[in-house]
Every structure is written in structure tokens, then in C-alpha cells.
Amino acid sequence: MFLLMLRQSFFRGRRRKLLATSTIILAASLITALMTISIDVGDKMSREMKSYGANLNLVPKSENLPLEIGGVDYNPLKGEVFLEEQDLGKMKEIFWHNNIAGYAPFLKVPAKLEGEGGAAVPLVGTYFSRLVKFAGNEEFRTGVREINPFWQVKGNWPDDGRTDQVLAGATLAHKLGLKAGDRLTVRYALAPTQPEAVTVTGILTTGGAEEAALVAPLALAQRISGHTGKVQSASVSALTVPEDRLSRKARRGADSLDSLEYDRWYCTAYVSSIAHQLEEAIPSAAARPIWQVAASEGTVVNKIQLLMVVVTIAAFIASGLGISSLMVTTIMERSREIGLMKALGAADWEVYLLFLSESALVGLIGGLIGCGAGALLAQLIGLSIFGSTVSFHPIVIPVNVVISILIALAGSLVPSRLITRLFPAEVLHGRK
């Protein structure tokens, strides 16, 4: 009988339920969308953050931090140790090789310009955008254009395969009055080697130290300095997950983890575990996470997730209040019915049960529909903000349905107290 009442009340009073159901649908879809996105936002943001540059630095193990002031390296090259250029390809052979989005080697040598007072300029050799072979004959395109999309060139990028093209950093170009198309002759500053004639193909803006240097294909820097096949360092851009407790513990050294933690750490794409694996792959190198980048990725993601939680709670409260006021109206509208049930001998709790069950049903239906709508909404948001779809996590469905039912119940709880205060003698005789 109870179920019958519930069903009849629900289906014969459909219009009344429609408003409540749509309130829940709205809230549920919002919550679903936010949940779906916040699960994915870490990954998405992390990819996004890659456009802000590399997050790992690969340097020779014994090298001290380079002493660099105003873009000029005061650490003399002599006695310096190098990385082998050909070793760098091993980065793509580690466990997390798919997460290595790109790398760029660097070799910075002091150079002099012929003529015009023989100005001393640093010459930085790197990859601009170049196909690298690894693991047999797989290829992958990498270089500063891949990992530092914010590097901008007025003019053209040099060709990685040529040794007669350079970019002039914006500051340097300003100081020496260089422009695209100018011809220069550069010479190694530390030892008398063959001077090289080069063409400035463009002016480079990076916001960093490179603006005070000539930036050339790696091969030119190697040839001019005689460091064939050597590089000083490499910047690596890796897709990482935000830092958490485990990774922070690991920062104190991999030894501080027990074997279980170690396994979990090793198999998670933390910037530190990727650094660890890079060092395993290239024993002569030390991988240094650039913590500012790694950490700010984590905090930005955390803040976004916090924001989503706040919005979710707001949606929860707003729809709860909406349900609440709808419930008050419903109870007013149905006061005769309630009075009648009581007059027929229904206890208060029996009336409560009917109304709360109706609410729960509204929550269930609204939650299910809202889940569907929310999943679509999440895709839309994903496409418009990150330019890619968001993966849907099935766990969102039960969580959301439960939340929707809770909203509906919580919203109904307070107004249903009106039921107790409703005296059948008053409503049944039309007195109120």
C-alpha cells in the first residue's frame, strides 16, 4: 500500500515533482561535471603547464651549479665535465618514457665577434626542432621549440642541420644593433680556432638569459669549441603528477622510503621519480627537478580542485534550499491530504516516510539524469578549456546519485517538521 501510494502520488502528481526534479538535475549535473573535471584536471593542467617550460635539468654528475650572472657564465669551461649528446636519447627508454614530452641539450661557449670591436658574446648551442632516433629506429621530435613554446622569434628559426645560422637574443640584438639577415663572423674566445661565418635568421625573445646570447644549432657550438658530441646540460620537459606526501618524503632521499612506498613512488610519475629514473638511464648525469615549476604545478592543481570543492558545496546548499522551499509549498498544498491521513489514523512518521520517500525518489531520478547531463557538460568544459575531452569515471555515478538523494532528503527534513504541526481538525474543516 505504501509503495502504491508512493507510486500514485509520484506519477499522478508528476507536474509537481518536475520542478524539484529539475532542481536536483541542475545540481547533480553541475556536481558531476565538476567532479569529472577535477579528477582529470591534474593530468590536464600538468600538460598545460608544460607550455611554461622544462621542469627537469640534466647536468653532469660532478658539475657544480653553474655560476651564471646576467646570462654570462663565469664558470670557466676548462676542466669542465660534459654529457654525451648521444646518451640523451636514453631518456626515451625509461619506465616513464611516454611522459618525457621533450628535451633540449645546451652547450654554452664563450665567443667573440670579428670586427666591431670584437664584442664578447656567449654562444648557446641547442636543438631547435629536430628528429632524434632512439631505441633502434624510433624517432621523436624535440628541441627548444617543443619544450619552450613561449620562445618567440622575429624572423626565421635556424635549421638544426646547418652550422651557418644563428638567432640573436633580443637584448644582444638591441645592444649591437643586429637584425634578421645580418652576417657575422664568430670565433671561439678561449682558443684560436677557425672563425665561422653565420647569418642571423631571427631575433629571439625568451624572457630569460638566452636573450643576451647568440643561440645556434648545437653542431655549431660543438664545432667552434671543439667539444664534438658533448653537451653541458639538457632541459627536460616531463609530464608529472602533483607532489604529495609520498613524493615529499622521497625528496629526503629514496632511502627514506620502505620498499612498498618505494615501489609506489617509482611507479608514479612524480617529478622526483622521473628524475631518479633519468639518472639510472644516464649514469653520468644528475637530474635536478626545477622545483618552482614542479611545485607550482601541484599548488595550482590543488587550488583548482579546492575551488571545485567550494563550488560543489555551494551547489549542494543552493539546491538544498531550493528543495526546501519547494517542500514547504508542497506541504501547504497537500495539507488536506496530510490531515486526512492523520484523521484516518496515520502516525506522524508514516506521513514523514511518504514525503521523504518521494523526495528520495526525486533525488534518485534527478541524480541519474543529472549524471548524464553533467557528463556532457564536463566534455563541453573540457573541450572549451583544455581543448580535449575528459575521461568519464564511472565512480562519479553512484557518488552523485547518493549526493543527490542526500540533497533531496536534507532539503526536505526541515520543512517536513510542518507535518507534525498540522492538525487535522483545522485543515479538514477548511479552517486555517
Add this chain to the structure above:
Amino acid sequence: MQKIVLETVGLTKRFGNVTPLDGIDMQVREGEWVAIMGPSGSGKTTMLNILSCLDTLSEGKYILDGIDTSQVSEKERVVVRREKIGLVFQQFHLVPYLTALENVMLAQYYHGMIDRDDAIEVLNRVGLSHRYDHLPSQLSGGEQQRVCIARALINQPAIILADEPTGNLDESNEQIILDFFKELHAEGRTIVLVTHNPELAEFADRTVRLHHGKVVQHAA
């Protein structure tokens, strides 16, 4: 002498400084049909609300079927209401989204036992054999009131209390309802009926006249 089903002793009801009922002594015996009459505002509805345990009294005693209702808790009064009393109102109060049959079964449900056949039988008795599956909105006023009477009968209550059951009906429907009450009376049911209509009261065993909250006449 039949046993006393309903008895009030000095029953008084106050709303603030209004005293619609002022020291009513009344007895109803098993199988009796008592009509309560009186001018508007004399306290008839207030009286019936108390008799049907929908309201509490301020002073005095009200004993229904051996239970002193002024002594029991609100919860127990709910039980008394559903065990002992069949109620018919002036307005036809039916649950709008339940069919005629379901409305009758609802009373069975709160009473504790659902028996569909029983419910159908009672509806047949009130002449609604083709109307089980109609919603209240699809029934005429007279038909709705007959559903209400069927609902009041279904649980074999100790007493049937009706507040102007024909007040909203035309003459032909009034006659149908009146015939029912006669029939029920003939069966030996105990009935207390509030009415304005002297014709209705004529068929009662006796009439209690109220005036300003006092009994002014017990007529046979």
C-alpha cells in the same frame, strides 16, 4: 439496556476566551443514532472534533468504548482514532491521486490489514460497483461522499461520526446518503450525526440540541 459506547462528563472546550463547549454531558448507547443540531457557531463541529479524537478537550471527561481519551497520550489517541472511529466530513476529503478503491484501502492500511475484496464489497454496498478505478476528480460530489462513507465503514468502527455529510449535496444525493444511514442504523451501527437539516434528524433515535456550547434539549 445496551452498553454505553460514548460518554462525556462536563466536557468543556476553550479557545482563549471563547468557550464553544461548556459542560456537556452526553451518552450514546450501542446501536443508537443520535443527531446533534444547533445554530451556526453553537459548537457542533468542535464537539465532533473532540468526539473523533482530532482535538483535545479542556475540561471534563470523554470515554469512548471504555477508554478515557482525556488520559491517553497523543500517540494512543491516534490508535483510538483508527481502531474505533469512522469519520465522514462535510467536504469529501479523498486523497486526490488515489482511486476510489485505493482510498478505501488506505483506511485499511492504516488500520493494519488490507483486504481488497472487502474494500470492493463496501464500495458495492454504497453503489459504486463500476467506479473503483476512478480518481476523485472523475467522480461527482455524491459519489465522492459515498466513497468517504465506504471508507468510514471499512474497519467496522465502534462508532460512525459524521459532520453535516449532506451539507454539500443536492437533494437526490442527500436522499441516497440518508438511506445509507438508515440502512446502517438498521444493521445496529452506532451513529452520531451533526446536521442543520431537521429532516435528517427526524430519522435519528434522538436529537441533542446545542446552544452556545450547552445542551438545551434531549429530544426523543
